[in-house]
Amino acid sequence: MTRYRLILGAGALLGFMASQAQAATPLIDKIVFGDAASETAHKVEAAASERVTGGLGVVARRLPPSEPGARFSGDLKFTLAVDPAIQNYASIRLWGGDVNDGKLTLFCDGRQVGYRHLGDVEILDIGTQAPPFAGRFTYRTFPLPITLTRGRKALDCAIRASGPYAVYTQQFERFQKPMTQASRPLYALYVHGDPFLDSGDPAGHAPPPAAGPSAGPEVLDELKDRVNREIERKLAQPGPLEVLEAQFVARAYGLAWTKAYKNPEVLRKLVQSGDAYYVRFLADPKSAYVDASRTNPDWEVLGPYGKALRLLGADLAPYLDAPAEGGQGTSRREAYARMLDFGLRYALTHRRLYTNQSMIVDLQGIYWSNEGLRALASPLARPEADMRRFLYESMGLSPWTGSLDKAGKPTFSSSAADTGSFRSANDYGLFTKAGLSRELGYVGSYGEILDWATGIYLATAAKPSQAGDPVLRDQLLKMARARMPFRYPGIDAEGARTMLLEAPIGWRDPVYPGATTYVQKSGWDNTPFQVAVATRDPQLMAVARQALDDGQYYAVLRDRLKDKNQRTTIGLLDAYDEWLAVKAWPKSDGKLPMTPGQPDFVFADPEDGVVAIKNGDEVLYASLYWRANCGVNRLARFHYQTPGIDRIATIAARVDFEPSGKTCVRRATPHISAGSIPIVAYPGEAPAALEGEVLPVAKSPPEARYKDQDNPYAGRGYYYEATYGPYFIAMNASADKAMTVALPKAGKGRMDLVSKREIAAGERSLTLAPGQTAVVYSPGR
The missing domain is CATH 2.60.120.260 (Galactose-binding domain-like)
Structure with missing residues (x-):
């Protein structure tokens, strides 16, 4: 069961x-x-x-x-x-x-x-x-x-x-x-x-809802202007780009509405930047994972530049066999490969356990570094299947095995050097069978990792317009659907109806209420429709239309645009094309499950x-x-x-x-x-x-x-039971034990909301199979 x-x-x-x-x-x-x-x-x-x-x-x-x-x-x-x-x-x-x-x-x-x-x-x-x-x-x-x-x-x-x-x-x-x-x-x-x-x-x-937020489609024009201003600024600057900026212009190179589209200056800038990274690498190899321009360079290493090489590999090819500027006569192909390989080896020995962190390391640090090596046709590149297995671990498709030791063996630890204080269990998965992340229980905002999960799925596509690994897609959809019940109806600051991310029961949520969220929470690195458009799943596309019809897509983008951080600009890069895709999608009656009337x-x-x-x-x-x-x-x-x-x-x-x-x-x-x-x-x-x-x-x-870490087993039970108001909840979390549950005394009208079964007044107990939950509703309590 x-x-x-x-x-x-x-x-x-x-x-x-x-x-x-x-x-x-x-x-x-x-x-x-x-x-x-x-x-x-x-x-x-x-x-x-x-x-x-x-x-x-x-x-x-x-x-x-x-x-x-x-x-x-x-x-x-x-x-x-x-x-x-x-x-x-x-x-x-x-x-x-x-x-x-x-x-x-x-x-x-x-x-x-x-x-x-x-x-x-x-x-x-x-x-x-x-x-x-x-x-x-x-x-x-x-x-x-x-x-x-x-x-x-x-x-x-x-x-x-x-x-x-x-x-x-x-x-x-x-x-x-x-x-x-x-x-x-x-x-x-x-x-x-x-x-x-x-x-x-x-x-x-509740006050009567307003017609909708004050924001409208004009925010898309503001977004396009902001992105293009940033592209112009980056392409005009005399010096090299930072690592995330290089990935930004490489992604924009393929978007027809941007000023980077098929712009040869993008290629020149990427080569100039790659040469600069190599000069820095020669002076200090640790620069591959120590970089003040980024939040977590030790998670990403030079993977974002590896992604740029993969995206523009054919167009960059004429530059790659020439010597790198300041590279002591080494060809760009060999120079870039050396530093990508160094960063990849660091990432393989410094993985992270928490789900979003594991995803970032495994996608940015490991997978994209290796894809950069493959784009360079480097003999240092690992077989793609060997790197994809880390993506499977981060997506919960196989147990998390941790960092590799010097012999390439899994350590089940975040750091290969940690041999005493930390080791995960052999069968520890980063997601539950239902599709929720495990940090350690339910997390609201911190659990909104559909952006990184979508990035993992898309990374396995041969080209940006093609589908990725179908196994990863199925798991991505399970994750997305598991998050859908955790958006509930609310009223925003302008009095308009919205759907809010459930935060008060989240383990790592210090903010109340949660953010406006429909398909996925918008953050630094993603857009509100990303997973829906990436998968073209009818259920998720219907929820995206709900956000559009409520006017909240525009309100979310308006609020994101208030953040002038460059990383936010990068994260909004795909918002316009995703908006076009959702607008063109046929309307349906699909809504988030907590929407009134569902x-x-x-x-x-x-x-x-x-x-x-x-x-x-x-x-x-x-x-x-x-x-x-x-x-x-x-x-x-x-x-x-x-x-x-x-x-x-x-x-x-x-x-x-x-x-x-x-x-x-x-x-x-x-x-x-x-x-x-x-x-x-x-x-x-x-x-x-x-x-x-x-x-x-x-x-x-x-x-x-x-030892000295959060322990996913220390506070966990195999059976949970609580009564709050008219609700009695009994949950059998055991994998192999049936539980007999004593029901609270109540009059007529009790019902198990899970099975939709009315419970007789004289019924004193019920039996829960492993993994089964009962929610008994007693309206008179």
């Missing part, structure tokens, strides 16, 4: 049940910020805050910077009642129309509740990049550490605001940015025993521990394997939207696992709960409230080693 299920089917009964109101959740405590009586009862010290009137005319408090240019606000202090004997949950009420990338952090009894960056329990609020839920309220729920509440009836707490965060730095001054505005208004803080909060407070309504469905991937559910007009995402980098944390993450309320919750869950006998102890740092991301220390910071918690480590394959 497969380890995932994708079930589609309409159900008027479910739509009716989804519309039924739930009873308000019993509360342990509730603070209404800005309300005099509630604040007096909770000993609120509000001097550091401002009282404001916010969404639906409701009073609230917001925290301005403590002084102009400060990184932090003052503290909003209060007491909070808790239950001394149970697991307490806290929820914050926020307005879904806010756009504010500042942060809010809760401190109780001198300790920080939640982690700043990618923690399994997050800080109070990570901010917003766009309106997450216009016209309505949104709630964020998390468990209060039981070590704080056990035996206690009240806690002394404070909320502090800060500016937004940077990433990829260990320096406090660079990571924690100053506040440029006051915080989001805080409306209420709740304490409750049931992890699901229905506050009973007014919810609001059939109800459940998508479940037990290997990533993730579920996506459309149930009438409700959307539910759940990550039952949630940010468990170093041990089993028994936490699950939910994102649940009804027409009136948006909820993001981290809750306690059941995780059954095979113990290893080892443990992982939570550190004192409140920056990140676990993993290999660098820790940023704050001046005078409070310790993490969860410091010292001991997490059991699940058993991993005997050959695997993950």
Whole structure:
């Protein structure tokens, strides 16, 4: 049996049940910020805050910077009642129309509740990049550490605001940015025993959608002008091009609308640049993988130039047998081959494990370097089939075998020199059988690797206009279709309807809401229609038409054009031709599965521990394997939207696992709960409230080693179970064990949304086969 299920089917009964109101959740405590009586009862010290009137005319408090240019606000202090004997949950009420990338952090009894960056329990609020839920309220729920509440009836707490965060730095001054505005208004803080909060407070309504974004086809003219200006600038500069610039003009050479099209100056510039790379290589061979002009030159080495040679090989041929300028009499053919081979050997011994990184190394560093050698007819070129196997590994078609050692044998490690601290399992695949990447569970933005996957497929085509490897195409389509359930309906900053990438349940997603995404997320190196046009798959082309009809294709390009980075210019090179292809494609009724009016469905991937559910007009995402980098944390993450309320919750869950006998102890740092991301220390910071918690480590394959790295086995279970509101989810992630599941007690009307089977009132259990998931919906709960 497969380890995932994708079930589609309409159900008027479910739509009716989804519309039924739930009873308000019993509360342990509730603070209404800005309300005099509630604040007096909770000993609120509000001097550091401002009282404001916010969404639906409701009073609230917001925290301005403590002084102009400060990184932090003052503290909003209060007491909070808790239950001394149970697991307490806290929820914050926020307005879904806010756009504010500042942060809010809760401190109780001198300790920080939640982690700043990618923690399994997050800080109070990570901010917003766009309106997450216009016209309505949104709630964020998390468990209060039981070590704080056990035996206690009240806690002394404070909320502090800060500016937004940077990433990829260990320096406090660079990571924690100053506040440029006051915080989001805080409306209420709740304490409750049931992890699901229905506050009973007014919810609001979605505003009528605007006709569409303000951007239109004129952005394509702006895009073409920008690309052509860049081409003119590069061809006119006296010196050589950098490596990515060389690939850029080589690709543009084949596009009829560009000023590089069949332009002999492109050939001259590529030869001039290749000669310069060789001179630099002679002086320092490490220049093949150390290059300040690029973000990750050690991943790409000189592969982008190898791609340029492959694309223009026939036209460049007259130049290749002449001596390289400054090359000590060596022919260009031999000179370019030497440096490409040097970079290729480096890439083969320095592969990367995470999916997008593996793809970049294997495509850019390995495959394109070798294709450059083949274009040069060099005896140093490896057989193409030997290099294509690395592409198969990166696409999840075969286990990842890691870097090669000096003898050319696989090491199952990222670095051939690493013989002790890291080794992947022999059968570790970079994708699940359902087609999602494995880092370590579901990832939103970081999992949008369809650009690199499409690049891998296209690289195997004999010519740019031809099809590539059909096996790679099939896998690419599986990946693309697996991502489709993770786009849900939203309203953009202009009030227009859009589809948003699911981010709140993503392991590596520090931004909410996710970006506008239909076929694929647009980034530095790709366009929104790339995979659809590359494959001409009818389903993906229909989704591309949906983006076009919603006007969001133009809005995405408009926003991409605001980024003046040269890499963005390079990434937009194919957007115009792809637009023409989608415009010419026949219209159909195909839509993204979460689009209103589409059939109800459940998508479940037990290997990533993730579920996506459309149930009438409700959307539910759940990550039952949630940010468990170093041990089993028994936490699950939910994102649940009804027409009136948006909820993001981290809750306690059941995780059954095979113990290893080892443990992982939570550190004192409140920056990140676990993993290999660098820790940023704050001046005078409070310790993490969860410091010292001991997490059991699940058993991993005997050959695997993950010392000081994220461990894909340490926090993984073979069975997951969680209840949130009217949804009970049971997931058998085992490959060979059936599971008998005790059903929660409920009245009539229960239904398994996966099988579409109504569950009788007296039915107490069900059996899940290996890889099977059940989603039991109980509308009266």
